[in-house]
Amino acid sequence: MTRNVVISGGGTGIGLAVARLFAAGGDRVLLVGRRREVLERAGVPGAVVCAGDISGVEGVRGVVRVVDEEFGGVDVLVHGAGGNGGLEPSSGSSDPLEVVSHEWGVNFRSNTLSAVLLTEALKERISSPGRVLFVSSIAAFRGSGSGAYAASKAALHPYAHDLARQLGPRGITVNVVAPGYVEDTEFFGGPVAEERRERLIGETSNGRAGTPGDVAETLHWLASAGAGHVTSQVVQVNGGAERGH
Template identity: 45%
Template sequence: MGERLAVVSGGGTGIGAAVARGLVADGYDVLIVGRRADVLLATAERIGAECGRADAVSAMTADLTDPAQLAGVVEAVGDRSVDAVVNNAGGYLGGDTATLAGTAAWWRANLDVNVLTAVLLTEALLPALRRPGGWVILLSSIAAQRGGGGPYSAAKAALHGWAYDLAGQLGKEQITVNVVSPGYVADTEFFGDRMTPEGHAARVAATLVGRVGQPDDIAAAVRYLVSPAAGYVTGQVLGVNGGSVLGR
């Protein structure tokens, strides 16, 4: 058993799985949380085998928009202290905007999956978060800074404001709170079958470095922010986007 424990939501695929693997490599035990048990278990087994630590990753199935299901996550943590909470669950959900009722449902769904999941998981684990020295990470998106995603952009931007409040609340306990804001990242389920070759090329061309992002690029930023090297960094939004949106 590792000395440190991280909880990563949306940890079965893409960025979440890359974060989990990186943290295991850094000596963490990791609890990955998501809605698909088969995906989570396969990822936990794969990371354990790749890192030579078969029991380093455990999996918990939960819909984090449902407050009642957070009890299972807390139970899975048990009496251990949680060193890092990485809120990666989320995504863009389409909707029917032909009526006001449809528009309301679309917005609520995106706010629930991108904001409420992070709020509920973090609040549920706050009593277990290590004091001093805990870390809370929120995964945002370039869409929060440049728009283009309707309710998804608004939901991700809401995480920024909440992160500032949470950093102020928890700073006195030596807990840091930061946001990682990715740009276009390949090898995730975000776009599904919506990405075209033209869309891919346009997104790569919009970067300053001329390449697509990879889940490991985002994982590297998270690994820094949950390390002692980032102990003086809190209340910040770290853009990892190849320069497609400049810092401001």
């Protein structure tokens, strides 16, 4: 059966790998991101695209309009949009408290609010059975330096648990995938310094970086019929890095 799959952040990195995998399996995909040109040149066969900032209500309403026009309903909702805020405009302030306020606000809008708003807007359009899948991070378990990014990802976990209870009676599962270091994404805004790369890989038990495909395959399995009894879980995809070495 062809499924309707909505993927935020579907134009690059992990979201793009997710889109390619579902499309290759015959599903219809809707890619959401702020940069239209990135979505259009992603080259996912048959993809519908919707450009908008889903950290705000207007952008989310735009996605709902496209879903209603093109799909009519949603079978799988994958929240790939997000980032650590490092690529967003800075506060421009020299006041340390303003800087902190800006950083936490950016991270919560980008990672938490984007996923919560899109879920709430599409909740009633999700089919039975259906799937909601969040992308968290190893940072949610270990911190991320300032705490802002990590906390904004960790906030998705209790939201997913509440949602799983709420939507479970409709045959909808809700899960979270928390990746470790993943290469070939725009997350770091450019090449990662070799020393840092080696340190991140050194934390894994299998001695390699994660790929967008590693995360996409896990999300794809969680969306399968075989994973129908798996809900309210946080699945870590990090080569064992969260356990330390």
